[in-house]
Amino acid sequence: MALMKSLPKEYYQQLEEIQAVDFVVYELVLYLDTHPNDSQAIQQYNQYAQYSKQLKTQFEALFGPLQFGTAVKNKQEWEWSTQPWPWQV
């Protein structure tokens, strides 16, 4: 069952880290749209995209599904539609 009481501190720390890394990925995507052959930025984009994926799998291993459509660990119970919902976080 998802965590009913208040969420642990790590939950918020990891979520903020994921938000920050995803923001950098978005900024780099927008930058690369107008600067297609900036190889240094592409290399940085690859780093952050890979890091973001790693953070998300780590988060999902601890706190349940975060992204739509990724494989879930909990085979007995479907946690995607249980609490906490995004606005309850």
Added chain:
Amino acid sequence: MTQESNPFRRSFVPFRGRFDPCPPLGKRTFVTPPNLFIGFQPPDFPQFSPIEALKKGTLWKPFYDFYESPYKK
């Protein structure tokens, strides 16, 4: 009333017609964003750290554009 410290802050006096019933607004100020002066972004721009970029709203240091109210608190 308005801080002149910010070099990007500009001001204008709105036009007031002869038959305008409302009192004059006086000088109005606005802040011009940095992207007006940078043009095409050069490569290897200085960047913020991810957490700071999330808080500041942009990844690139020169594009950071905050707004301070010129009026006293």
